[in-house]
Amino acid sequence: MNEKTATNPRIKIYMAGFEVFRTDAAETGIRMKRLCDDYGFEGIFPLDKDIKPQPSKQETAKAIFEGNVRLVNKADVVIANLNPFRGAEPDSGTVFECGLAYGLGKKLYGFVSDRRTMAERLGPDTDPATGLYKDGMTVEDFGHPLNLMLSVPMTIVEGALEDALKRLSLDLRSSS
Known part of the structure; x- marks a missing residue:
């Protein structure tokens, strides 16, 4: 595997x-981090921050947001669970983190x-007659599993975290 050199830390995955x-x-975070470790990566889970409850819910939310941004910044790669969450689309916080990572130039x-x-x-x-979804709007059809704003910049695999780790490992080996 094309890991970072011994003088640099392992590849960090948020x-x-x-x-x-x-x-x-x-x-769950501990199990996911162990799986990353099995593949030679350092896993970063969103709860890997020391956030103390703040005087208000809004201040607590801001502290969590800022902590997650710091963790994404620290990572080399973001691997995202893009399965539907409370509907037909991925979790909106996860999607934000993907956009942030893209803007930062992360894999x-x-x-x-x-x-x-x-x-x-x-x-x-x-x-079938109109092509409209039950909400009366068209369905994006570019042959992707998700909206093009996620599908185009990402490598999306079918399966679970381990399948994404396998693909990342393979991609790193083939690029060396």
Whole structure:
């Protein structure tokens, strides 16, 4: 694998996703970081920050936001869970982190459990006569599993975190 040299730290991966909302989020983060370690990477989980409750919810939210931005900045790569969260689309916080990482020039990987195109996935709720989704709007159809603003700059694999780690490892080996 094309890891950083011994004088530099291992490649750092920020794992964006809705796992932070799980009731066992801390334990899930530990498992995800161990999996990164198994592939020779250093995993960074969104809870890897020391955020103390602030005097108000708004101040606490701001501290969490600023902490996550610092963690994304620290990473070399972002791997995002882009599975649907509370609807047909990925978690909006995860999507923001992907955009931030793109703007910072980070490598982007994502994973989905269903890599069919958006048109295929949303087809059952799309009127075949008009092509309109049940909300009365058109469905983006560029042959991607997600909106083009995610699909174009990212390498998206079907599967889970481990599948994205395997793909990243393969890409790093083939680029050396």
